[in-house]
Amino acid sequence: xxxxxxxxxxxxxxxxxxxxxxxxxxxxxxxxxxxxxxxxxxxxxxxxxxxxxxxxxxxxxxxxxxxxxxxxxxxxxxxxxxxxxxxxxxxxxxxxxxxxxxxxxxxxxxxxxxxxxxxxxxxxxxxxxxxxxxxxxxxxxxxxxxxxxxxxxxxxxxxxxxxxxxxxxxxxxxxxxxxxxxxxxxxxxxxxxxxxxxxxxxxxxxxxxxxxxxxxxxxx
Amino acid sequence: xxxxxxxxxxxxxxxxxxxxxxxxxxxxxxxxxxxxxxxxxxxxxxxxxxxxxxxxxxxxxxxxxxxxxxxxxxxxxxxxxxxxxxxxxxxxxxxxxxxxxxxxxxxxxxxxxxxxxxxxxxxxxxxxxxxxxxxxxxxxxxxxxxxxxxxxxxxxxxxxxxxxxxxxxxxxxxxxxxxxxxxxxxxxxxxxxxxxxxxxxxxxxxxxxxxxxxxxxxxxxxxxxxxxxxxxxxxxxxxxxxxxxxxxxxxxxxxxxxxxxxxxxxxxxxxxxxxxxxxxxxxxxxxxxxxxxxxxxxxxxxxxxxxxxxxxxxxxxxxxxxxxxxxxxxxxxxxxxxxxxxxxxxxxxxxxxxxxxxxxxxxxxxxxxxxxxxxxxxxxxxxxxxxxxxxxxxxxxxxxxxxxxxxxxxxxxxxxxxxxxxxxxxxxxxxxxxxxxxxxxxxxxxxxxxxxxxxxxxxxxxxxxxxxxxxxxxxxxxxxxxxxxxxxxxxxxxxxxxxxxxxxxxxxxxxxxxxxxxxxxxxxxxxx
Numbered sequence: 113x114x115x116x117x118x119x120x121x122x123x124x125x126x127x128x129x130x131x132x133x134x135x136x137x138x139x140x141x142x143x144x145x146x147x148x149x150x151x152x153x154x155x156x157x158x159x160x161x162x163x164x165x166x167x168x169x170x171x172x173x174x175x176x177x178x179x180x181x182x183x184x185x186x187x188x189x190x191x192x193x194x195x196x197x198x199x200x201x202x203x204x205x206x207x208x209x210x211x212x213x214x215x216x217x218x219x220x221x222x223x224x225x226x227x228x229x230x231x232x233x234x235x236x237x238x239x240x241x242x243x244x245x246x247x248x249x250x251x252x253x254x255x256x257x258x259x260x261x262x263x264x265x266x267x268x269x270x271x272x273x274x275x276x277x278x279x280x281x282x283x284x285x286x287x288x289x290x291x292x293x294x295x296x297x298x299x300x301x302x303x304x305x306x307x308x309x310x311x312x313x314x315x316x317x318x319x320x321x322x323x324x325x326x327x328x329x330x331x332x
Numbered sequence: 333x334x335x336x337x338x339x340x341x342x343x344x345x346x347x348x349x350x351x352x353x354x355x356x357x358x359x360x361x362x363x364x365x366x367x368x369x370x371x372x373x374x375x376x377x378x379x380x381x382x383x384x385x386x387x388x389x390x391x392x393x394x395x396x397x398x399x400x401x402x403x404x405x406x407x408x409x410x411x412x413x414x415x416x417x418x419x420x421x422x423x424x425x426x427x428x429x430x431x432x433x434x435x436x437x438x439x440x441x442x443x444x445x446x447x448x449x450x451x452x453x454x455x456x457x458x459x460x461x462x463x464x465x466x467x468x469x470x471x472x473x474x475x476x477x478x479x480x481x482x483x484x485x486x487x488x489x490x491x492x493x494x495x496x497x498x499x500x501x502x503x504x505x506x507x508x509x510x511x512x513x514x515x516x517x518x519x520x521x522x523x524x525x526x527x528x529x530x531x532x533x534x535x536x537x538x539x540x541x542x543x544x545x546x547x548x549x550x551x552x553x554x555x556x557x558x559x560x561x562x563x564x565x566x567x568x569x570x571x572x573x574x575x576x577x578x579x580x581x582x583x584x585x586x587x588x589x590x591x592x593x594x595x596x597x598x599x600x601x602x603x604x605x606x607x608x609x610x611x612x613x614x615x616x617x618x619x620x621x622x623x624x625x626x627x628x629x630x631x632x633x634x635x636x637x638x639x640x641x642x643x644x645x646x647x648x649x650x651x652x653x654x655x656x657x658x659x660x661x662x663x664x665x666x667x668x669x670x671x672x673x674x675x676x677x678x679x680x681x682x683x684x685x686x687x688x689x690x691x692x693x694x695x696x697x698x699x700x701x702x703x704x705x706x707x708x709x710x711x712x713x714x715x716x717x718x719x720x721x722x723x724x725x726x727x728x729x730x731x732x733x734x735x736x737x738x739x740x741x742x743x744x745x746x747x748x749x750x751x752x753x754x755x756x757x758x759x760x761x762x763x764x765x766x767x768x769x770x771x772x773x774x775x776x777x778x779x780x781x782x783x784x785x786x787x788x789x790x791x792x793x794x795x796x797x798x799x800x801x802x803x804x805x806x807x808x809x810x811x812x813x814x815x816x817x818x819x820x821x822x823x824x825x826x827x828x829x830x831x832x833x834x835x836x837x838x839x840x841x842x843x844x845x846x847x848x849x850x851x852x853x854x855x856x857x858x859x860x
Contacts, residue, residue, distance in 0.1 A: 308377035311529025312656035
């Protein structure tokens with residue numbers, strides 16, 4: 113019976129976070145006003161969703177998550193911002209997350225450094241991501257109900273303080289999804305996909321991609 | 333009134349539908365999931381296949397597949413619902429059980445014996461392998477641990493790819509006998525379907541219908557009889573019984589619009605996979621069966637078994653590129669039989685596991701982000717190989733499936749609650765599997781070796797309605813007919829007494845073929 117009650121309480125705590133965040137965000141009228149202003153700047157093109165300002169922030173974030181550097185191409189070369197724009201246009205669930213998360217980047221930048229996010233140098237921008245990453249290595253899974261409640265309370269506070277915390281896991285997933293499925297990334301890694309329709313009937317590396325476009329460069 | 337209602341259209345239900353239909357019986361199959369069209373529904377030819385293809389079999393409402401789990405570590409329950417069942421996303425590994433698997437208690441003093449022998453099932457293995465065009469080694473290259481075969485494999489074995497040769501060389505060094513695993517993936521054109529082209533996307537559905545999943549093999553033949561009707565998106569919620577409780581009367585189910593329907597039948601076969609079958613019988617309480625249909629033994633849902641799936645990974649200096657070829661790349665059964673020097677009974681099969689090494693999958697598995705993450709992905713890409721195990725978990729009455737007292741699914745039905753813990757024998761075996769797989773990867777030259785195990789990831793769910801002669805210690809008889817209910821049959825892996833150490837789909841289909849024969853005989857005798 114106590115086990116059952118504990119399970120119930122645990123599930124309640126999980127659900128309570130959503131309500132708490134919702135309530136807290138409604139309480140911030142300044143934030144609501146800023147968001148309303150942004151809604152008026154949305155593009156009319158059905159394949160796009162970011163406002164011009166948001167697109168710049170996304171480009172900056174994507175370039176931090178998958179940088180262009182000496183190891184190879186990054187989000188910029190793979191047109192990740194454009195891919196995410198299309199993705200967001202079709203995904204109302206994502207729009208909610210991105211809307212407040214992207215605004216939070218500028219709020220943080222103004223609060224900390226007195227300027228907008230894209231005006232900051234990359235190393236300062238990276239500070240925000242380091243703070244916002246909610247799954248740093250070594251974090252433990254809560255063991256007791258009290259520990260779980262404390263962790264949830266701390267998580268709600270962080271997400272309210274800077275909604276980028278809530279956005280970050282999905283943003284990283286979406287940026288990597290757009291990058292690692294791009295031909296530029298496949299070329300850089302030496303991946304001769306997609307699997308179908310050609311398959312690999314002789315189990316050997318393809319020398320020409322199925323679209324006939326380029327030679328995939330990796331020696332067998 | 334229809335002759336037989338079959339619940340579930342997977343490795344068991346789909347086979348029963350064809351066999352019963354071809355024998356002249358009228359059949360309705362209630363399948364909770366959708367019907368898929370391979371050429372349209374599997375986007376494995378797209379640039380963004382990694383983002384789209386893994387979600388194809390997900391339900392539109394995630395509450396449909398809700399479950400809960402107990403035990404100290406929980407349980408990961410993974411299956412596909414649809415016409416074809418879990419064969420839609422399975423990797424088609426199709427070995428037979430060994431002779432010893434049917435008499436574990438007699439041979440090793442643990443668990444229980446099946447009420448049938450390997451010899452009883454062998455003719456049915458032949459029939460299923462022929463229907464599926466199972467590929468396997470030439471007798472000269474045969475697996476030395478194979479059980480006796482009265483017929484050779486219908487199609488020739490797949491070739492080893494680069495990754496396979498890397499592991500095979502290591503296996504040879506260690507004196508292990510790595511062979512090509514039997515695969516329900518024909519290597520020549522089969523029954524109007526093309527031969528395999530080694531695309532490696534079996535787990536996302538086979539776009540060209542080369543993989544012999546139930547929907548492209550048994551289902552078309554079942555429907556061709558003109559006597560079998562498959563009803564997708566129909567979720568059975570209860571089996572009703574006649575007032576005397578001795579026979580089933582009808583099945584109540586939700587139709588695709590969510591409306592309740594009732595269908596009467598002379599016989600009912602439940603084949604929803606071991607978790608769903610026990611769940612449905614537990615939902616089908618009545619005055620005659622207050623603890624669940626056909627549960628006079630009290631063992632319904634109990635002795636629930638999975639396989640011990642240890643996944644060991646290693647990193648290689650040279651590119652292995654395992655995605656060229658089918659997702660499993662070879663099999664080792666040197667550790668299958670009980671070794672008296674071990675601290676545990678029974679054993680396991682090892683499989684080279686080549687799946688999930690595409691770019692985005694690798695990117696997601698490497699933690700973090702930024703330049704370090706990118707550099708690590710480039711380092712690892714194409715250089716990681718996995719060894720998976722199919723370890724025999726001993727049946728334990730404490731491992732069970734029950735109805736969750738709180739949580740409901742999208743239909744408002746109590747979800748299954750699964751409790752499955754590795755017990756003493758299992759824990760000892762897990763250590764040994766980890767050691768042997770690590771040694772194999774080391775012998776192949778891998779570094780950075782790691783191994784993980786999590787209950788449920790084998791995706792092989794067995795037991796819950798085990799077979800036996802004695803109604804006090806089993807739920808179904810040797811022909812998979814419920815002891816308590818003369819026109820109720822179980823057609824999936826619920827009937828397994830022990831799990832063996834092989835992927836169970838082929839055995840499930842062989843048992844279903846035999847169960848169908850028993851049902852047909854019962855109709856002909858006038859019992860049903």
